[in-house]
Amino acid sequence: MSLGKDTLLRIDLGKPDEPNQVELGRKDEAKVYKMFLDHTGSHLLIALNTSECLYLNRSVQKVRALSRWKGHLIESVGWNKFLGSETNTGPILVGTSQGHIYEAEISVSEGSLFSTNPDQYFRQVYTLEEESGPAPVCCLEIERGIEGKFFIIATTRKRLFQFVGKVPEGTEQQGFSSIFAVHADHLPSFREFPANLGFSEIAFYTPKLRSNPRSFAWMMGNGVLYGTLDYSRPDSILSDERVWVYPPDIDITVNKPISIVLTQFHFLLLLSDRVKAVCTLNGQVVFQDLFLEKFGLLTRMIKDPTVQQIWIHTEKVVFRYHVQRESRDVWKMYMNMNKFDLAKEYCKDRPECLDIVLAKEAEHCFQNKRYLDSAKCYALTQNYFEEIALKFIEAKQEEALMEFLIKKLSNLKPSEKTQTTLLTTWLTELYLNWLGILQGDPSQRNLYLDTREKFRTFLSSPKNKDCLFNNRASIYELLASHGDTEHMVYFAVIMQDYERVVAHHCQHDEYDEALNVLSRHRDEKLFYKFSPVLIQHIPKKVVDAWISMGSRLDARNLIPALVNYSQSASTQQINEAIRYMEFCVYQLEETQQAIHNYLLSLYALCRPDSLLSYLEQAGTSPNRIHYDLKYALRLCAEHGHHRACVHIYKVMELYEEAVDLALQVDVDLAKSCADLPEDDEELRKKLWLKIARHVVQEEKDVKKAMACLSSCALLKIEDVLPFFPDFVTIDHFKEAICNSLEDYNKHIEELKREMEEATQSAKRIREDIQEMRNKYGSVEPQEKCAACDFPLLNRPFYLFLCGHMFHYDCLLQAVFSSLPAYKQAKLEDLQKKLAATSQPSKSHHRSKDADTISLGKGQQSREQIKADIDDIVAAECVYCGELMIRSIDKPFIDPQKYEEEMQSWL
Known part of the structure; x- marks a missing residue:
């Protein structure tokens, strides 16, 4: 800022406490007329009232005069935002008070302030005129559009000019002469207004640094021309222009505006004692700030393009404005202008304001008969649901009502279950009514198909799924009341109510479709339920479906369907039942008795050959047979399958019955049965006698009877002879x-x-x-007991053939713990008896003969007791006998004393 005629004050806002003063070095009466600072703050042009111009670069302290600019009073500068740098301005435009536009370039070199290179120039490119002749160039602005197109805006007191042209790629450094050359013979397009302030000023709003301006405001005599900038237009970037007249308290003859600044939604007008903020949307004054006289008259207002701060100064004071929450009331203005999208954009974070905008938009659409759009907006508001619904009903707009309900439904929370149920049911009713009306009108076929698709989308919506499922009974009733079987099936599929779907197909004789549903969803319970019906009509396909299900189906639950079917079906049809049962038995290896019994019954009924093959394959071990033997025997007997009965008798080990029945069929079969009881020779002989008797008495074949003797070694000729008649030729069995x-x-x-x-x-x-x-064996005097290692001859002892010697008591102790419990008890009893015989007699008056007799009897009993003790104790050597072998897994330490033993070692 200029502090006087010869001093500038330069302040870095990053370091506001370190101001820098720059001397202009002028000794004459020249004063600062205007100053022009580029958007980066690197270049400053100082216009003096003596038609001179000075230059100051941010990196230097000294001001230099621009000699080529002398003689021109500079009114405006158009900075080059695209080619400028900190040391070079690039081609710029300069406007003078005489209406001339010059192109210039300023650069700073390292050796000196100004470079003497040819790229520093100052040449005239154009002259602006009004009706009375040349007019001061009040403002200049350079902007670049798309595809290398440049737009230059220049203003005089009453006119706004636009220069549009392309600069060839790679020649931008050569300047803008080519753009002005196009208009050398004629004026470019311009806007003109009759009133005259004596000057004009244009301001631009740029949302971000290094981006193109989005809007402009030109302050001139008639008011403020406001508009947007459209860089896609070929000849003019000015768009959506309108003139906002000055407020009533501004009279351009008395207190005309001094300066203008443009923000996103307002332009600020600077008067000598106040600042007014006018909304660009409606031209209304929304803010006014009065300044006290002590500050002096306001002289200038500018905006910092970098941080969007606004500066105002007088001769004494500098003020700074911060723009905050400028858009807080913009929504209301857009709403009043019926620009609802913009209004919603600027109040999206304020729910109460957004609701007002939506309600206003909905009402506007309703008044203009845009009912669907109105419904969509009403659904987003907090207005009373009943009032809106009645509004559409009274207007007979069912489609709009449906749209309103759909949108309202989509906005409900999961917790609002009652409202969800109400809307879902109502929408279903409306859809069905609408579809019924459209279906009866062939001309509305396309609309019908579209509505049907919407209805199906509604039914299948994941958000509505839970509600529809919980209220499916009501939905089914609605569908049934309208007779809409198509959508009843569709809804049942969505609800995965396949039972209803299959039942519907069966009721309409669509058995293939029913089976397709079963096969597709593979629900075992549904197979069990509907198989009895389906197998009556498409048996082969049903069996194929069963087989494809594999082990997922329990064949026991399908047997009732097969039983009902087989009772009324032909042999060829019964084969399908057999095919499935064979699949279960041979492929799935089912072991359930009911399955095997049923297959057995089918074989007995239609396939006797397969019956015997099945029985033989099942084997003869009762534990490995899965059918009921008694049931199989009764079944085979009822159908006269004797060979099968014989096989079952063999499995049941009823060999006599097997032989008796086999003799009615085939003697060789009976012979095979007779050899089966291998462990019971008596029974085997009895069976062969039955065969021999049958051969002799029934077949009267003596040779075959003799063959029985060779087939069974248990039979003798004398066993067979009683079966022969009294008179028979002996030659037939002489050899036997x-x-x-x-x-x-x-x-x-x-x-x-x-x-x-x-x-x-x-x-x-x-x-x-x-x-x-x-x-006998010999014992040396020094021999010791093998158990206690004490001399052996001190006490009674035992000598074993293996050479081991033990004291009696040591051997008794070693053997006792290894004896079974009953032998331990016997040994203790014997020891007690032995001790009893060793006690002297208590009678002192017995005769000698009596004592002799008593001693004789006691001595004999004592010897017997000792012999019994020896049999137990000395039966084998404790070290070499079986006792030692049996004790191989016995612990060395008694488990009960293990802990005690461990503690003793610690």
């Missing part, structure tokens, strides 16, 4: 009799040989016993 006699002779010889061997064995045993009685 001879063979039998030879077998008897051989058996007698074998018995004699066995008797001789037994005699020899008994003789050898007697000799061994006698040898054992005469066996």
Whole structure:
């Protein structure tokens, strides 16, 4: 800022406490007329009232005079925002008081302030005129559009000129001469107003630094020309222009405005004693700030394009304005202008204001018969639901009412279940009514299809799913009341109510469709329920579907359907039932008895050959057979399948019944049954006798009867002879009799040989016993007990053949714990008896003979007791016998004393 005729004050807002004074170095009466600072703050032009111009760069302290500019009073400067740098301005435009526009360039070199290179120039490119001749160039602005197009705006006191042209790519540094050259012979397009302030000023609003301005405001005699800038237009960027006249208290002859600044929604007018803010949307004054006389008259107002701050100064004071919440009431203005989208944009964070805008928009649309748009807006408001609904009903706008309900439904919260249910049911009723009307009008076919699609979208909406599911009974009733079976099926599919879908298809004889639904959704319960109906009409397809389900189906639950079907079906149709049962048995390897029993019954009814094959494949082990043997036997007997009955008898091990029944069919079959009881020779012989009797008495075939003797070694000729009649030729079984006699002779010889061997064995045993009685061993005096390691001869002892020697009591102690409980008890009893026989007699008056007799009896009993004790204790060496082998897994330390033993080692 200028502090006087010869001093400038430069303040860095980042360091406001460090101001810098710059001397202009003028000794004459020259004063600062105007100053022009570029948008980066790097270049400052100082116009003097003596038609001279000075230049100051941010990086230097010294001001330099621009000699080529001398003689021109500078009124305006158009800075180059696209090519300028901190040391070079690039091509700029300069407007003078004589109406001339000059193109210039200023650069700073390292060696000196100004470069002497040719790129520093000052040349005239155009002259602006009004009707009376050349006029001062009040303002200049350079903007670049798309595709290399430049727009230059220049204003005089009453006119606003636009210069439009392209600068060839790569030649931007050469300046704008080519743009002005186009208009050398004629004036460019301009706007002119009759009133005259003596000057004019244009302001621009740029939302972001280094972006193009979005709007402009030109302050001139008739008011303020406001508009937007459209860079896509070919010849003029000014758009949506309007003139806002000055407020009534401004008289351009008395207190004309001095300066103007443009913000997003307002322009500020500077008067000598106040500031007025006028809204660009409606031209109303929304703010006024009066200044006290002590501050002096207001002289200038500018806006910092970088931080969007507004500066106002007098001769004494500088003021700064901050723009805050400028758009807070803009929504209301846009609403009153019926620009509802913009109004909603500027109040989207204020729900109460947004509701007012929506209500106003809805009412505006309703008045203009845009009912669908009105419904969409009403649905977003907090207006009473009933009033809005009645409004559309009275206007007979069902489609708009539906739209309102749909939007209202989409805005409800999950917790508002009652309202959701009400709207869902009402919408369903409206859709059905509307579809019914459209369906009866062929000319409305397209609308019907579109409405049907909307209805289906409504039914399948995930948001409505829970509500529709919980109230599906009501929806079904509505669909049924309208007779809309198509959508009833559609709704049932959405609700996954496939039971209803299948039932519908079955009722309308659409069995293939019903089966397709079952196969697609693979619900086992539905298969069980509807299979009895479907198999009556499409048995093969049903069985194919069952097979495709595999193990997911329990065949037991399908048996009732097959039973009902097989009772009335032909053999060919029963084969389908057999096919599925075979799949269960052989593919799924089912073991359930009901399945096997039913397959068995089907085989018995239609496939006897498969019956026997199945029984044989099932095996003969009762534990591995999955059918009921008694049921199978009764079934086969009822249908006369004797071979199958024979097989079942064999499995049940009823061999006599098997042979008896087999003899009615085939003797060879009976023979195969007779050999089955391998462990019971008596029964096997009995069975073969049955066969022999049958052959002799029924078939009267002697040769075959003799063959039975060779087939079974248990049968002898004497067993068979009683079956023959009294008079029969012996030649037929002479050989069999001879063979039998030879077998008897051989058996007698074998018995004699066995008797001789037994005699020899008994003789050898007697000799061994006698040898054992005469066996003895020698004990040295120093021998010790193997258990306690004390001298052996001190107490009674035992000597074993293995060489181990033990004291009696040591051996008793070692053996006792290993004896079974009953032997331990017996041993204790024997010890008590032995102790009792060792006590002297208490009678002193017995005769000598009586004592002798008593001693004799006691001595005999005592020896027997000792022998019994020896049999238990000394049966085997405790170290070499089985006792030692059995104790291999016995712990060295008793588990009960383990903890005690561990503690002793610590």
